[in-house]
Amino acid sequence: MKLSDLKTALYSLKNLTFKLEDGTLVPPHFHLTEIGVISKKFMDCGGLMRDEKVISLQLWSANDLDHRLKPEKFLSIIDLGEEKLNLTNLDIEVEYQAETIGKYDLSFDGKSFVLKSKTTNCLAQDACGIPQDKLPIAKAQTCTPGGGCC
Known part of the structure; x- marks a missing residue:
């Protein structure tokens, strides 16, 4: 707003x-x-x-x-x-x-x-090297080992 x-x-x-x-x-x-x-x-x-x-x-x-x-x-x-x-x-x-x-x-x-x-977000996702299918799906998702979080 x-x-x-x-x-x-x-x-x-x-x-x-x-x-x-x-x-x-x-x-x-x-x-x-x-x-x-x-x-x-x-x-x-x-x-x-x-x-x-x-x-x-x-x-x-x-x-x-x-x-x-x-x-x-x-x-x-x-x-x-x-x-x-x-x-x-x-x-x-x-x-x-x-x-x-x-x-x-x-x-x-x-x-x-x-x-x-x-929520937080990676502003340079292209620089992080995270494949599109590994990006968080919803803001409620938590990071887990091997889960693809920054």
Whole structure:
């Protein structure tokens, strides 16, 4: 989801809810504790230099059970981020505490924002020498000895 998509969805809502892909709700008393731009410069396993930028939102829950963040307040935080951080229409990544800090992609189902699991991938599969029939079939597949994982 891009920043413009997030803002459009927020304008359509009266209440703000986030949930995980399995339907587990982020506690309704969550806070938006950070908005920022994460820039990553890296080299893939084929030696190609790459640059990525995403807008990062951090959700956090405390023991203030009566706290409720409304769409208008969420938008005002984004507006301030656009002003102070010069945010552009980048993809959104959400940090949320589970067993450890999880990073999620974001989608919208028409009613709630959905934190979608992120996966890793080899960006230079042609350089890894993995035959097409040995590439992972589904994101749930785990690596096993001789299974063809990078």
